[in-house]
Amino acid sequence: MNYVDLDPALQPLIESYLEPADRDRLAPVLAALGADAAERLAPLADVADKNPPTLAQFDREGDRVDAIDYHASYQELQKAAYEEYGLSALSHRGLHGWDDLPPHLVKYILSYVFVQAEFGLACPVSMTDAAARTLRKFGEGQQITEAIDRLISTDPDHRFTGAMFMTEIHAGTDIAQTSTVAERDGENWKLSGRKWFASNPDADIILTLARFPGGDDTTRGVGLFMLPKRRPDGSKNSYVIDRLKDKLGTRSMPSGEVTLDGAYAVQVGKLDRGFRQMAEMVNTSRLSNAMRATALMRRSINEALAHARTRVVFGKPLIEAPLMRMTLLPLQAEAEAALGLVFYCGDMLQRGDAGDESAAAQIRVLTPLAKHYICKRARFVTGEAMEIRGGRGYIEEWPDARLVRDSHLGSIWEGSSNVIALDVLRCMRKQDTHRLLAKTMEEKLIPITLAEAGPEVRELLTRWTAIVDRGDVILGAESDVAEALIGGYADDLAQLIMATLLLEQADAEVTRDTNFRKLLVAKAFIGGNISADETAVVDTLAHFEDIVDGASVTREALSSLPAPVA
Template sequence: MNYVDLDPALQPLIESYLDSSDQQLLTPVLTTLGADAADRLAPLADVADRNPPTLAQFDREGNRVDTISYHHSYQELSRAAYEEYGLSALSHRGVNGWDDVPPHLVKYILSYVFVQAEFGLACPVSMTDAAARTLRRFGAGVEIAEAVDRLISTDPDRRFTGAMFMTEIQAGTDIAQTGTVAEREGENWRLSGRKWFASNPDADITLTLARYPGGDDTTRGVGLFMLPKRRPDGSKNSYVIDRLKDKLGTRSMPSGEVTLDGAYAVQVGKLERGFRQMAEMVNTSRLSNAMRATALMRRSINEALAHARKRVVFGRSLIEAPLMRMTLLPLQAEAEAALGLVFYSGDMLQRADGGDAGAAAQIRVLTPLAKHFICKRARFVTGEAMEVRGGRGYIEEWPDARLVRDSHLGSIWEGSSNVIALDVLRCMRKQNTHRLLAETMTEKLGAITLAEAGAEILELLSRWKSIVDRGDALLSAEVNDAGSSVAEALIGNYADALAQLIMATLLLEQADVESTRDGNYRKLLVTKAFIAGNITADDTAVAAILPRLEDIVDGASLTSDAVASPAPVA
């Protein structure tokens, strides 16, 4: 089995977004990882989930050590992620055959395949990558340069892992309530306070927030600091791990409570811009959250399809049952739509880093939109896929239950859905990003020449006009008599509708590319299924595509005739 081969949407998107030289370098490592993820890494992930890490706070002499012990399965997964595939280094240096830094999409593509095997480890991998990015953008000095060098290393004797300690009991969403304080110690700082939810708590390098002397009581009074696990002289830094969390999912990876007691720290960037600088790390992790949620969708659908093909009910395979097909087809369409948004967002991030102001404005709002919608939908998709397997799916001996447990993380980590929706509203208020997205997507629709998609093009053009008007109305809404913002109350549903329109447009654009480039109309059927299921709520239109389910999930090459007249259900 190879996870890459099981994904009919992946390779065509790679061909659309990466140039030929990057494709040539990516192909061998992607092929290797696809097989490795299915054959070696997924079984290891099952074992690691059943054997979570443990904390030893003291050694046998009574000395405080705060050592976290990991099962060998997690250690092998870590070697694969950090060393063999360099997932945390890919956005920073040449690895896996690249002499220079590959496009961001290479990292997202390889991570997407890896996460289909193991989700929990992807959190510290993502934080390691994001910590390096943040330190490179805002940090200065020898210590920070050394930290970055080791965060992006694939050398087992040198590599560091990263983390971010933001959440406190009273300051999760409201960072202005941060209670950790920073005091000057020569050129550096001493931090004291308690962090309540710290994933990868024994990381070598942690970015954290603390109040600094003279700062005000807003987020501008919170500075960003680099907290090394060890002081420059090699001694253990002055913080302890109070306990590890007993979590619903991501059980292979530790999260804990940490108390800082005059811990040595290095200032990162300008003190009054600490929260804004930390937002760089958070936003990078948020986009990775959307990617990871998409990977969970893909793996869960693969599991559902494998069961539906094998299971015989009333004399025929389950996948032949019309109602089961009506369950599976929308899940497939959702997963492909999510992957398309991840690809587009990764490409926008690359362009933004290259100085494209329009792309920078887009990725600023695409990141929360992708996290808000995709992470919530992953909970639904993994749940539906688990139900396909029935009672077996509910049993922990199969991967479905773990996929469902892990899927609930994305909507919570790095900002719960309401927080993320308000971030979308903030983007709209500052830059009218709903209008920017509408202009960009309308331009894409205008360039599509696919005659068979005429009805969908007209439908989406109409919807884009409507959603711009709806967004304008949100921004102009007055505070009502009860003192509540109408815009804040409605932004969650609006963000979902906006995300779905973007995904539908990107699907249609990709369908146009594949029909022109490859003569394959499979993607157009997927697009029609997504639009009918998510935009127009036309179940009859979805049902008309059901006869082509196997062709769609198997990545068959279909002519335009398949769009005009699907074969009858067997």
């Protein structure tokens, strides 16, 4: 089994977004990872989930060590992620045949396949990548340079992992309430305080926030600091892990409570810009959250399809039941729409980093939009897939329960859904990003001349006009009203973007391969999510096997669908 082969949407998107040379370099490592994830890594993840890490606060001499012991299965997963596939290093150095940096999409593609096997480890992998990016962007000095070098290493004897310690009892969402304090210590700093939810707490390099002397009581009074696990002289830094969290999901990866007691730290960037600089790490992690949620959808659908094909009910395979197909098809459409948005976000991030101002503005709002919508939908998709397996799915011997447990994390970490929706509103207020997105998406729809897509193109163009008007109303409303409305608006905006990208990809696949399969997916998604037209979804069921198996669909085969309205 190979997770890449089971995914009908992945390769066509790769062909649309990556240049031929990048596709050629990616192909062998992607094929290897697809098989490895299904055959080796997924079973390891099952074992790691049932054997969570443990904390030893003291050694047998009574000295404080705060050592976390990992099961061998998790250690093997770490080796695969950090060393064999270099997932945390791919945005920072040449690997897998690239002499220069691979496109950001390469990291997201490989991580998406890896996460279908193991979700928990993807958090520290993402934070390691994001820590290196943040330090490179804002930090300076020899210690930070050395930290970056080790964060992006794939050498088992040299590499570091990263983490961010932001959350405090009263300062998870409201960073202005951060109570950890920084005190000058020569050229560097000493930090004291408690961090209440710290994932990967034994990381080698931690980015954290603390109040600095003379700072005000807003987020401008919070600075960003690099907290190494060990001081420059090699001694243990002055912080302790109080306990590990007993979590609903991501059981393979530790999260803990940490107390800083005059801990050695290095300032990163400008003191009064600490929160804004930390936002670079948070936003990178938010986009990874959306990617990981998409991977959970894909794995859960694979599991549901495998069950439905082998489970015989009333003398027939379950997958032949019309209602089961009507259940599975929208899940497939959701997963493909989410993957299309992740690809587009990765591409916009690449362009934004290269200086494209429009792309930079888009990725700023696309990141919270993707996290807000995709992470919520992952909870629904994984839950539906578990129900398809029935009682077996509810039993922990099967992966469905783990997928459901893990799916709830995406909407919480790096900002709960309400916080994320308010970030969308912030982007709209600053840059009218709803108008920018509408203009960009309309420019994608207008050139589509495919007759079979005509009704959907017209539908979306009409809805883009309407959603811009809705956005203007929200921006003109009283603050309380705008905040009350932004959650639903963010979901609708995300769905319109995803529907547009599905049609754009469908047009590309018809032009490139004369394959109408993606158009069927687009029709199913738009019918189920945009126009609320169940008959449009039912009309595509005749091609159910083609859609879920990734078969080619010819124009002639579309004759079972209603003719497009003139």
